[in-house]
Amino acid sequence: MVKPLIEMQNVKTMIEMKGIEKHFGSVIALSGVSLDLMAGECHCLLGDNGAGKSTFIKTMSGVHKPSAGEIFFEGKPMSFARPRDAIVAGIATVYQDLAMIPLMSVTRNFFMGNEPTRKIAGISFFDHAYANDVTMKEMKKMGINLRSPDQAVGTLSGGERQTVAIARAVHFGAKVLILDEPTSALGVRQTANVLATVDRVRNQGIGVVFITHNVRHAMAVGDRFTVLDRGKTLGTAKRGEITPEELQNMMAGGQKLATLESSLGGTV
Amino acid sequence: MSQTDNTPPTSDERVKDMSGFRKALLRPELGSICGVILVFIFFFLTARDSGMFSPAGVMNWSIVSAQFIIIAVGACLLMIAGEFDLSVGSMIGFSGMSIALLSVSFGWPVWLAIIVTFVLCVAIGAFNGWLVIKTGLPSFIVTLAFLFILRGLTIFAAIATTRKTIIGGVREVAEGDWIAAIFGGKILTGLFQWMGDHGWIETFVRGTREGQPVVEGIPMLMVWALVLVIFGHLLLTKTKFGNWIFASGGDAQAARYVGVPVNRVKIMMFMFTAFCACVLASAQVMEFGSAGADRGLLKEFEAIISVVIGGALLTGGYGSVIGAALGAIVFGVVQQGLFFAGVESSLFRVFLGVILLLAVILNTYIRRMITGEK
Numbered sequence: 001m002v003k004p005l006i007e008m009q010n011v012k013t014m015i016e017m018k019g020i021e022k023h024f025g026s027v028i029a030l031s032g033v034s035l036d037l038m039a040g041e042c043h044c045l046l047g048d049n050g051a052g053k054s055t056f057i058k059t060m061s062g063v064h065k066p067s068a069g070e071i072f073f074e075g076k077p078m079s080f081a082r083p084r085d086a087i088v089a090g091i092a093t094v095y096q097d098l099a100m101i102p103l104m105s106v107t108r109n110f111f112m113g114n115e116p117t118r119k120i121a122g123i124s125f126f127d128h129a130y131a132n133d134v135t136m137k138e139m140k141k142m143g144i145n146l147r148s149p150d151q152a153v154g155t156l157s158g159g160e161r162q163t164v165a166i167a168r169a170v171h172f173g174a175k176v177l178i179l180d181e182p183t184s185a186l187g188v189r190q191t192a193n194v195l196a197t198v199d200r201v202r203n204q205g206i207g208v209v210f211i212t213h214n215v216r217h218a219m220a221v222g223d224r225f226t227v228l229d230r231g232k233t234l235g236t237a238k239r240g241e242i243t244p245e246e247l248q249n250m251m252a253g254g255q256k257l258a259t260l261e262s263s264l265g266g267t268v
Numbered sequence: 269m270s271q272t273d274n275t276p277p278t279s280d281e282r283v284k285d286m287s288g289f290r291k292a293l294l295r296p297e298l299g300s301i302c303g304v305i306l307v308f309i310f311f312f313l314t315a316r317d318s319g320m321f322s323p324a325g326v327m328n329w330s331i332v333s334a335q336f337i338i339i340a341v342g343a344c345l346l347m348i349a350g351e352f353d354l355s356v357g358s359m360i361g362f363s364g365m366s367i368a369l370l371s372v373s374f375g376w377p378v379w380l381a382i383i384v385t386f387v388l389c390v391a392i393g394a395f396n397g398w399l400v401i402k403t404g405l406p407s408f409i410v411t412l413a414f415l416f417i418l419r420g421l422t423i424f425a426a427i428a429t430t431r432k433t434i435i436g437g438v439r440e441v442a443e444g445d446w447i448a449a450i451f452g453g454k455i456l457t458g459l460f461q462w463m464g465d466h467g468w469i470e471t472f473v474r475g476t477r478e479g480q481p482v483v484e485g486i487p488m489l490m491v492w493a494l495v496l497v498i499f500g501h502l503l504l505t506k507t508k509f510g511n512w513i514f515a516s517g518g519d520a521q522a523a524r525y526v527g528v529p530v531n532r533v534k535i536m537m538f539m540f541t542a543f544c545a546c547v548l549a550s551a552q553v554m555e556f557g558s559a560g561a562d563r564g565l566l567k568e569f570e571a572i573i574s575v576v577i578g579g580a581l582l583t584g585g586y587g588s589v590i591g592a593a594l595g596a597i598v599f600g601v602v603q604q605g606l607f608f609a610g611v612e613s614s615l616f617r618v619f620l621g622v623i624l625l626l627a628v629i630l631n632t633y634i635r636r637m638i639t640g641e642k
Contacts, residue, residue, distance in 0.1 A: 083524070087526070087527060095525065101514070101515060101519045101522055101639075102518075102640070103518045103581070104515065108514060108515075111511070112511060112513075113515075113524065113526035113527040113528045114526070114527075124507070124508070125506045126508050128506075152639040152642035153642055155640030156640075211576040
């Protein structure tokens with residue numbers, strides 16, 4: 001399932017973030033975070049709450065402008081003024097709870113902001129037939145069987161909603177997919193489905209940034225792991241170079257968790 | 269994980285197959301369809317002999333319903349986009365007064381008075397929307413302020429210029445004006461005369477209008493209602509912009525993340541609501557030949573009630589223009605029907621409250637079935 005790392009040396013770099021800093025007034029949220037992402041790679045970004053994961057990906061997706069540091073997208077320096085610029089460039093973000101609108105149908109959600117139109121008598125109408133058709137096909141590819149494309153997203157499970165959001169991003173040409181804690185609110189089977197989707201997307205050559213604070217989810221799909229702590233990069237490790245225990249300890253800031261280890265029995 | 273990869277179950281055993289009939293029934297409009305059927309059965313049984321279903325009677329409650337429909341369409345689209353406009357009633361009074369003052373007191377041609385009023389009202393609607401977006405305050409508060417501001421301005425303008433709160437004489441100055449006819453005229457008058465001549469509909473038997481049908485034609489007010497419903501329904505369900513309306517009300521932040529211009533959508537819906545209020549005001553002024561400073565009182569609530577009976581969600585993101593129109597018909601038929609049935613008019617409010625409650629309970633149930641809300 002995971003590609004050999006040697007092969008990845010030839011793969012082009014999608015995004016390179018160098019020494020990103022972000023200050024909110026007197027608060028330093030990020031003080032020099034670096035990360036690079038290859039095509040077809042799943043790069044896991046780990047860190048405890050408040051480590052700066054969310055702020056960091058928001059600089060990547062154009063929500064925040066970094067106070068210092070450089071962003072290279074496909075080798076060219078980039079500066080996104082708005083989230084829309086990042087989306088147009090091919091960086092799509094799937095937010096944990098803001099992925100979908102539950103009251104709207106799957107089709108309406110899928111094409112939200114990218115509605116296909118068809119002209120009838122000079123007036124452009126939403127092309128429902130085409131949109132429904134594409135939605136059904138894309139959902140089938142992702143392993144979701146819809147009763148009908150008119151089905152409201154609210155009737156889907158949390159995992160299915162994440163999957164629809166990922167499918168949507170891929171369909172509209174994302175080259176880089178940022179997933180903000182897609183598994184944190186999900187059950188075991190739904191998590192497995194989302195991780196399978198991540199794997200499928202990566203195999204299509206899309207670079208995935210996968211944010212999580214669950215080491216086991218990260219180990220399941222990650223090619224590389226970067227740990228953030230208090231706004232700094234603690235380091236990046238390749239798959240196979242690091243054990244889940246080491247990752248866990250880094251995330252928790254080293255020794256603090258070691259004393260807990262025995263009572264938790266490695267179950268975190 | 270590899271087991272779960274490519275073998276999705278062909279169907280989920282926990283999802284029951286829905287029969288086509290049940291699926292067809294599960295629509296946001298279902299509650300209001302039931303409401304319409306119920307009120308018609310009720311009045312058919314209680315007020316059949318009162319003339320409620322004669323041509324003149326039908327015209328009576330149809331006009332009232334059409335008035336509700338016109339403002340309900342605007343309120344419906346705005347509510348689906350996630351906002352309220354409580355200034356609709358004051359806007360009706362304001363725009364009616366504006367037309368009358370400009371045309372009668374200032375002597376402007378009626379067509380110019382109407383056009384200027386429309387521009388003014390839509391601009392106020394846009395300002396309402398802009399304030400809501402810029403301040404981030406609930407539209408409930410912002411438009412509540414405008415409820416008072418516009419009403420106060422209307423009364424002040426009327427008193428300051430004419431020392432009266434009712435300005436008449438609009439019909440005289442509107443004679444022969446083609447824009448005035450768009451709001452105050454009647455269509456199909458030939459057809460109704462012809463039907464009257466053949467004795468198919470009632471005609472006057474005495475007086476100066478002897479031989480003319482009691483119902484002369486379809487008032488433009490009803491044409492406007494129909495056009496606005498069709499326009500609103502197509503806009504909401506069949507266009508890209510309609511999808512943006514749903515998205516803006518469903519979850520503004522999620523919509524922004526995928527590039528929907530939420531602010532623009534909301535401001536445009538405020539403008540459309542103001543436009544609808546202005547249409548109603550123009551038609552009323554042309555029909556009565558006068559404008560009153562107290563016109564449109566409580567209309568904002570009547571519009572919202574119609575929309576809610578029609579199945580829209582008060583918090584936005586869900587609803588139907590057809591449903592809102594049916595809600596307005598329920599409202600209109602009940603208001604006029606109780607009069608025909610000879611029921612004490614104060615009971616209208618009791619009846620209305622009961623219908624509102626029943627409709628909301630039914631709508632909530634239907635909506636949960638459709639959207640899977642808990």
